[in-house]
């Protein structure tokens with residue numbers, strides 16, 4: 330994905346599906362490659378594992394953040410503890426300090 334293409338799709342690991350659909354998880358934290366979501370647009374969401382579509386999200390904001398700046402509020406919005414959130418991010422994006430908080434609202 331480059332910075333001139335508006336993304337219309339997003340994937341999540343299947344294990345986060347229930348939290349997204351219940352509204353317990355309202356942000357995702359991504360690296361630079363997935364930082365080009367555009368506030369005011371909608372994305373079709375599917376599972377990373379098998380590409381099964383499960384909802385549409387409206388992108389509310391995309392804000393840069395450093396790994397070291399993650400706090401309990403981010404964890405709360407991810408429906409995790411801060412320790413869990415940091416472990417998940419280190420697993421997905423090992424050694425990446427520059428990240429982006431993508432806030433979204435469930436459309437359907």
Ligand SMILES: CC(=O)Nc1ccn([C@H]2C[C@H](O)[C@@H](CO)O2)c(=O)n1
Nearest residue numbers: 340341342345357358359377407417
């Ligand atoms: C599946 C895929 O391509 N990438 C990601 C990246 C992140 N997530 C989730 C994991 C955490 O809840 C937050 C923070 O990164 O977003 C994901 O499901 N899939």
